[in-house]
Amino acid sequence: MEQPIADLETGDTATITRLGGGRGCQRRLRTMGIREGKHVRVVTKHPFVGPLVVEVDGRKTTIGRGMSQRIFVTTS
Amino acid sequence: MKKIVLMGNPNVGKSVVFARLTGAQVISSNYPGTTIDYSKGRLRIDTERAEIIDAPGTYSLEPSNKAEEVAVELLHDADIVINVVDATNLERNLYLTLELLEQDVPVVVALNMWDETAHEGIAIDREQLEEMLGVPTVPTVALTGEGFRDLVVALPDARQGGRLPAGEESRWVDIGHIIRAVQQVEHRHHTLWDRLADATIMPASGIPIAIVVLLASFWLIQVIGESFITILMDPLFEMYRPLAMDLSEWLGPGMLHDILVGQLIDGGIDYEQSMGMLTTGLYVPFGIVLPYIAAFYLLLSLLEDSGYLPRLATLTDNVFHRLGMHGYGIVPVFMGLGCNVPGMLATRNLETRKQRFIASTLLAIAVPCMAQTAMIFGILGPHGLRYILLVVGVLVATYVSAGLLLTRVVAGESPEIFMEIPPYRRPSLAAIGKKTWMRVRGFLGEAIPFLFFGVLLVNMLYSAGILQWLGDVFTPFTHGWLGLPSEATTALLIGFLRKDLAIGMLLSLDMSAMQLVIAAVVLTIYFPCVATFAVMLRELGLRDMLKAAVIMLAAATLVGGLLHLILLGV
Numbered sequence: 257m258e259q260p261i262a263d264l265e266t267g268d269t270a271t272i273t274r275l276g277g278g279r280g281c282q283r284r285l286r287t288m289g290i291r292e293g294k295h296v297r298v299v300t301k302h303p304f305v306g307p308l309v310v311e312v313d314g315r316k317t318t319i320g321r322g323m324s325q326r327i328f329v330t331t332s
Numbered sequence: 333m334k335k336i337v338l339m340g341n342p343n344v345g346k347s348v349v350f351a352r353l354t355g356a357q358v359i360s361s362n363y364p365g366t367t368i369d370y371s372k373g374r375l376r377i378d379t380e381r382a383e384i385i386d387a388p389g390t391y392s393l394e395p396s397n398k399a400e401e402v403a404v405e406l407l408h409d410a411d412i413v414i415n416v417v418d419a420t421n422l423e424r425n426l427y428l429t430l431e432l433l434e435q436d437v438p439v440v441v442a443l444n445m446w447d448e449t450a451h452e453g454i455a456i457d458r459e460q461l462e463e464m465l466g467v468p469t470v471p472t473v474a475l476t477g478e479g480f481r482d483l484v485v486a487l488p489d490a491r492q493g494g495r496l497p498a499g500e501e502s503r504w505v506d507i508g509h510i511i512r513a514v515q516q517v518e519h520r521h522h523t524l525w526d527r528l529a530d531a532t533i534m535p536a537s538g539i540p541i542a543i544v545v546l547l548a549s550f551w552l553i554q555v556i557g558e559s560f561i562t563i564l565m566d567p568l569f570e571m572y573r574p575l576a577m578d579l580s581e582w583l584g585p586g587m588l589h590d591i592l593v594g595q596l597i598d599g600g601i602d603y604e605q606s607m608g609m610l611t612t613g614l615y616v617p618f619g620i621v622l623p624y625i626a627a628f629y630l631l632l633s634l635l636e637d638s639g640y641l642p643r644l645a646t647l648t649d650n651v652f653h654r655l656g657m658h659g660y661g662i663v664p665v666f667m668g669l670g671c672n673v674p675g676m677l678a679t680r681n682l683e684t685r686k687q688r689f690i691a692s693t694l695l696a697i698a699v700p701c702m703a704q705t706a707m708i709f710g711i712l713g714p715h716g717l718r719y720i721l722l723v724v725g726v727l728v729a730t731y732v733s734a735g736l737l738l739t740r741v742v743a744g745e746s747p748e749i750f751m752e753i754p755p756y757r758r759p760s761l762a763a764i765g766k767k768t769w770m771r772v773r774g775f776l777g778e779a780i781p782f783l784f785f786g787v788l789l790v791n792m793l794y795s796a797g798i799l800q801w802l803g804d805v806f807t808p809f810t811h812g813w814l815g816l817p818s819e820a821t822t823a824l825l826i827g828f829l830r831k832d833l834a835i836g837m838l839l840s841l842d843m844s845a846m847q848l849v850i851a852a853v854v855l856t857i858y859f860p861c862v863a864t865f866a867v868m869l870r871e872l873g874l875r876d877m878l879k880a881a882v883i884m885l886a887a888a889t890l891v892g893g894l895l896h897l898i899l900l901g902v
Contacts, residue, residue, distance in 0.1 A: 287391035300534040320748020
């Protein structure tokens with residue numbers, strides 16, 4: 257089932273299926289390694305609508321909650 | 333002369349490569365966005381001399397912040413580009429590489445951090461990669477200097493990539509081909525160390541850790557700074573005292589004596605109050621401020637090079653986002669605690685005008701530089717720690733309140749945090765030492781001329797009677813509104829030149845501890861020093877700088893008046 261990565265919990269893993277948002281936003285995500293087909297792990301999800309830290313290819317990236325609503329994944 | 337530009341993603345080690353190629357000393361750290369401006373150096377290839385430019389990091393040629401814009405502009409003047417690539421992170425780094433290969437400029441690729449690929453279980457077929465990219469591709473280890481001779485030798489072979497301009501999607505397709513052909517990654521399990529590293533970024537464990545790290549850092553800064561003063565600086569200045577007294581006698585009373593030695597207090601030199609160029613002018617920078625500056629930059633370098641700062645930015649994002657910035661906003665604050673000038677420059681990594689305006693204004697209002705902090709410790713320390721904590725508390729409250737207000741009234745966007753977290757690295761002692769020394773030297777070079785000039789100006793204005801006149805004019809404000817002696821006006825005015833000198837001037841006024849608290853807070857808030865102002869003007873433009881200045885004056889008046897009311901009663 258496809259869902260935004262923001263809906264996952266700390267420790268969950270998934271595969272990125274689709275990126276939403278504007279073209280500029282998508283390009284920035286991809287150049288920082290967050291791309292369709294990539295395996296992703298939620299390292300932590302900060303409370304009070306705080307940021308998520310995700311890990312792709314062994315590298316961690318902090319993303320705001322809004323942007324994480326536009327990264328769609330399926331859990332395996 | 334040929335121009336060689338170093339380009340690459342943030343935090344791939346471009347500045348270390350630059351230092352290797354030029355022998356120049358530059359600041360590098362383990363977090364994205366250390367280089368916000370470019371630095372230039374010289375390099376000799378065979379007999380030809382070339383200019384080499386270190387550009388800020390960028391993920392693509394379509395910039396998303398001011399630092400990246402600088403990088404893309406530099407590309408237009410380049411005769412050769414050295415594309416510095418993080419070999420442990422090849423796939424995403426190749427996007428910029430392919431974009432560069434579409435430009436009509438010769439490129440050489442430096443596969444940096446080559447030594448780390450083995451540790452991370454990554455195997456890269458360099459020859460195959462070179463063939464597929466069509467330009468010289470050289471493995472390098474910037475920290476040790478491995479591969480740099482080869483890199484310089486490869487420069488004359490730099491070639492245009494000759495790739496046709498492609499869309500984003502087809503670039504990623506090509507990157508997929510290249511990665512499948514040249515790279516093999518051994519799957520690595522998460523180790524205990526990985527789990528510990530993760531704990532520093534999770535809120536439940538990370539926030540307590542952050543508090544411990546910060547408290548320990550500030551405690552260390554104080555201990556190191558104080559020991560430095562009692563063990564080295566105080567004895568040195570005691571040895572110098574008879575010399576200064578001899579000079580005082582030899583000069584005899586007069587204008588020159590007042591400027592060089594200053595006023596004798598109880599027949600002797602008082603380093604903090606005499607106000608002579610060769611007494612107070614030397615004692616403030618070397619005797620009080622330098623020890624704390626050195627201690628501060630040592631700790632800052634450790635935090636930077638270990639890779640802790642981006643984690644701290646993630647943990648504080650919640651707070652900073654509510655103040656109109658995002659977690660990266662903590663970086664200018666940290667830099668600003670050393671000196672507001674680099675703090676202002678660090679705001680360039682924030683994406684929008686609104687964020688940069690808020691970050692710079694708050695920095696100017698509520699973040700005292702180390703020179704000022706050292707003096708606040710000096711004057712309030714004898715009265716007790718609680719007064720120092722009071723100053724800190726008021727400044728934090730001012731920072732937060734002003735931020736909450738500004739984010740509601742300043743027009744524009746406040747994008748969210750989006751930041752790469754670099755792996756933890758063990759800081760190299762040599763690199764830390766070098767960086768601390770460079771920053772301390774920078775402080776000495778900037779501060780001492782201003783301090784000398786400040787002392788000279790105080791003496792001149794004093795003998796001309798201008799300071800007394802200004803004191804009278806501002807008495808309703810200083811005395812009536814802030815509850816300070818009218819003579820404090822002089823210190824507030826000099827504070828625009830150098831804050832540390834101004835706080836020193838407060839000492840002779842015989843104020844109560846609470847009055848000192850008010851003076852220290854108002855001195856921090858009302859204006860940054862003139863050097864910071866100059867940078868603000870350049871970074872924000874005249875209009876926004878004036879707006880920020882009005883906000884600073886309003887904040888100083890408001891907070892100062894409130895403190896008067898609360899701390900001193902009516």
